[in-house]
Amino acid sequence: MATVTFDKATRVYPGSTKPAVDGLDIDIADGEFLVLVGPSGCGKSTSLRMLAGLEDVNGGAIRIGDRDVTHLPPKDRDIAMVFQNYALYPHMSVADNMGFALKIAGVNKAEIRQKVEEAAKILDLTEYLDRKPKALSGGQRQRVAMGRAIVREPQVFLMDEPLSNLDAKLRVSTRTQIASLQRRLGITTVYVTHDQVEAMTMGDRVAVLKDGLLQQVDSPRNMYDKPANLFVAGFIGSPAMNLVEVPITDGGVKFGNSVVPVNRDALKAASDKGDRTVTVGVRPEHFDVVELNGGAAKTLSKDSADAPAGLAVSVNVVEETGADGYIYGTVEVGGETKDLVVRVSSRAVPEKGATVHVVPRPGEIHVFSSSTGERLTD
Amino acid sequence: MKDTIPTAETASRRPEPAARGGRPRRRKLTFDRVTFFLAFLGVPLAIFVIFVLIPFGQAIFWGMTDWRGFSPDYNFVGFDNFTKMFQDDIFLKALRNVALLAAFVPLVTLTLALGVAVAITLGGPSKGPVRGIRGASFYRIISFFPYVVPAIIVGLIWAQMYDPNAGLLNGVLTGLGLDQFDTFAWLGEKAAAMPAVMFVIVWGLVGFYAVLFIAAIKGVPGELYEAAKIDGAGRFRTTISITLPAIRDSVQTAYIYLGIAALDAFVYVQAMVPNGGPDNSTLTISQRLFNVAFAKQQFGYATAMGVVLAAVTLVFAALVFLVNRLTGGGEGESKRKAPGSRARRAAAKGGAR
Numbered sequence: 001m002a003t004v005t006f007d008k009a010t011r012v013y014p015g016s017t018k019p020a021v022d023g024l025d026i027d028i029a030d031g032e033f034l035v036l037v038g039p040s041g042c043g044k045s046t047s048l049r050m051l052a053g054l055e056d057v058n059g060g061a062i063r064i065g066d067r068d069v070t071h072l073p074p075k076d077r078d079i080a081m082v083f084q085n086y087a088l089y090p091h092m093s094v095a096d097n098m099g100f101a102l103k104i105a106g107v108n109k110a111e112i113r114q115k116v117e118e119a120a121k122i123l124d125l126t127e128y129l130d131r132k133p134k135a136l137s138g139g140q141r142q143r144v145a146m147g148r149a150i151v152r153e154p155q156v157f158l159m160d161e162p163l164s165n166l167d168a169k170l171r172v173s174t175r176t177q178i179a180s181l182q183r184r185l186g187i188t189t190v191y192v193t194h195d196q197v198e199a200m201t202m203g204d205r206v207a208v209l210k211d212g213l214l215q216q217v218d219s220p221r222n223m224y225d226k227p228a229n230l231f232v233a234g235f236i237g238s239p240a241m242n243l244v245e246v247p248i249t250d251g252g253v254k255f256g257n258s259v260v261p262v263n264r265d266a267l268k269a270a271s272d273k274g275d276r277t278v279t280v281g282v283r284p285e286h287f288d289v290v291e292l293n294g295g296a297a298k299t300l301s302k303d304s305a306d307a308p309a310g311l312a313v314s315v316n317v318v319e320e321t322g323a324d325g326y327i328y329g330t331v332e333v334g335g336e337t338k339d340l341v342v343r344v345s346s347r348a349v350p351e352k353g354a355t356v357h358v359v360p361r362p363g364e365i366h367v368f369s370s371s372t373g374e375r376l377t378d
Numbered sequence: 379m380k381d382t383i384p385t386a387e388t389a390s391r392r393p394e395p396a397a398r399g400g401r402p403r404r405r406k407l408t409f410d411r412v413t414f415f416l417a418f419l420g421v422p423l424a425i426f427v428i429f430v431l432i433p434f435g436q437a438i439f440w441g442m443t444d445w446r447g448f449s450p451d452y453n454f455v456g457f458d459n460f461t462k463m464f465q466d467d468i469f470l471k472a473l474r475n476v477a478l479l480a481a482f483v484p485l486v487t488l489t490l491a492l493g494v495a496v497a498i499t500l501g502g503p504s505k506g507p508v509r510g511i512r513g514a515s516f517y518r519i520i521s522f523f524p525y526v527v528p529a530i531i532v533g534l535i536w537a538q539m540y541d542p543n544a545g546l547l548n549g550v551l552t553g554l555g556l557d558q559f560d561t562f563a564w565l566g567e568k569a570a571a572m573p574a575v576m577f578v579i580v581w582g583l584v585g586f587y588a589v590l591f592i593a594a595i596k597g598v599p600g601e602l603y604e605a606a607k608i609d610g611a612g613r614f615r616t617t618i619s620i621t622l623p624a625i626r627d628s629v630q631t632a633y634i635y636l637g638i639a640a641l642d643a644f645v646y647v648q649a650m651v652p653n654g655g656p657d658n659s660t661l662t663i664s665q666r667l668f669n670v671a672f673a674k675q676q677f678g679y680a681t682a683m684g685v686v687l688a689a690v691t692l693v694f695a696a697l698v699f700l701v702n703r704l705t706g707g708g709e710g711e712s713k714r715k716a717p718g719s720r721a722r723r724a725a726a727k728g729g730a731r
Binding site for chain 1: 506599602607608609612624
């Protein structure tokens with residue numbers, strides 16, 4: 001058990017001037033499940049491999065507990081890793097795969113066997129211990145890879161997109177299994193994924209990276225409720241948050257025909273930068289549809305009294321997932337058309353091709369600076 | 379890099395004939411199919427039959443005659459040539475010599491080649507990404523150099539190097555103060571001649587097999603080496619436990635190639651010790667065959683030796699396959715298909731739980 005610290009860790013690949021990971025600063029608590037998430041090429045895998053010792057560190061330091069492991073080889077770091085393609089040794093049986101590290105460490109055979117059997121029991125692999133990896137299904141291989149990590153009882157688990165080779169259904173169930181297994185073992189875990197749903201559901205905390213730079217580290221809840229910038233706002237959440245650039249007016253922002261009140265400090269911060277607009281982020285579930293008796297519309301002041309409140313959305317597609325309906329439509333803001341997603345009750349979905357008016361619920365909007373992308377409201 | 383290892387799923391995804399609807403029907407012989415078979419099966423097969431199988435059969439026949447090569451007359455003598463051969467001390471010596479060559483040359487060459495290949499691909503620092511030693515690409519090119527030199531030239535140059543009086547080797551050794559090598563005849567001493575010849579063959583071939591193994595090692599998913607690194611395996615352990623099993627098919631093929639080359643070894647020995655060495659200690663079957671045929675004009679007898687050499691080669695290849703099979707390689711490809719597919723089905727069920 002140990003904490004993990006990235007202290008301004010930087011990786012620059014040879015032949016490139018732009019760092020793949022740029023001054024990464026994260027403190028991971030003992031027993032914490034931290035998920036690194038971001039689009040491909042954002043440096044999340046590189047960060048994990050730096051922690052594993054499979055990638056050189058060009059600047060800064062990495063610590064596991066109190067030990068500076070920046071320049072230690074992987075075998076001295078007391079870590080275990082689950083690879084995307086599992087990297088099982090094809091010529092070894094499941095039991096040998098799981099016990100390989102212990103065998104190298106010189107643990108006696110009886111003890112290896114015992115530990116392997118314990119891990120196999122946890123992972124429901126007991127009957128497969130004598131099989132070779134190629135005689136296993138994808139899900140079983142994934143569990144063997146987990147088992148290989150578990151038997152070592154390392155200080156830190158590293159997982160590099162371990163679920164991306166599983167089919168959708170198995171991914172969801174394995175996701176829960178891994179998360180609960182980690183809670184049970186209490187071993188500090190760093191988990192890399194490109195899938196924000198995985199990140200949100202599994203992590204104690206989530207770290208979002210983009211272009212090698214850390215955007216935000218926070219609990220999934222806070223990540224969702226208070227994204228630190230436009231990138232995180234657009235990345236976290238599914239369907240993604242709607243981001244609309246709207247003009248600033250007195251006491252708020254002009255959202256179509258309605259004025260949505262916004263914290264004065266936020267508007268002041270924006271106008272201090274010389275911006276005349278701000279980017280407003282609204283999650284699909286935080287819109288009220290005027291035609292469907294949206295409650296928020298009545299509380300907002302309108303620009304012209306005879307026109308309906310809010311933004312006019314022309315509905316392109318309506319997706320019904322059963323519990324909810326999602327309207328995929330286009331709006332015209334400032335002369336540009338923009339796509340918008342609105343969640344509505346599945347009992348009252350508008351027709352395709354219809355035009356509806358939407359207003360955001362005042363307390364649920366996120367305001368970002370149009371020039372820097374930083375969050376302005378708190 | 380996302381290597382996809384061929385997995386049980388991808389293999390079993392191919393529908394069984396039954397799943398495609400009934401048993402596989404014989405497809406029509408269209409012009410396209412006929413020409414395809416003619417070009418890609420008929421032509422190679424014809425060449426193989428005319429230039430390989432028929433000569434083989436002929437060789438077995440001529441091996442049972444006393445044909446002298448330059449006249450049409452011959453008598454059929456049955457197995458006389460073969461019984462004579464195994465009472466011929468010189469031939470038995472040659473047989474022993476090629477057995478030694480086949481035992482040591484592949485083993486030493488492949489061990490060295492594997493060492494070079496591992497150093498070049500995986501031998502780098504234990505921290506950071508999996509990579510070769512510093513200057514790996516330089517060593518890779520250097521190690522290939524001897525193979526570029528034709529074998530006959532390798533043999534002739536090393537014959538000069540080994541020269542007792544004017545040779546470079548003795549010059550260097552005496553220069554180092556080892557005066558007992560002043561006029562040491564490397565190829566003229568019974569104990570030294572065979573190892574000296576073996577050394578040259580190994581020297582000439584290591585580079586090629588190093589390059590072969592480098593390619594094989596690079597064909598293995600890098601994650602495997604990384605996993606071994608994280609599991610705490612050092613370079614030696616990784617080589618024995620991970621790399622060698624992963625490239626064992628390449629090693630087996632190389633072993634057979636090299637065995638055949640060592641059983642022949644004609645060019646090297648003929649260039650260095652054309653007379654068979656002291657007390658015939660480096661005489662090979664091919665050399666003996668050559669002398670019997672072209673110096674003694676006993677073509678029938680020489681052909682019989684060729685047949686024996688072919689048989690020895692086959693036995694060698696069979697031994698290599700057997701050893702590989704006994705040590706757990708090459709399994710599950712054909713023999714264990716049925717239980718394998720059953721296992722996969724059970725596995726699929728287990729995975730869905």
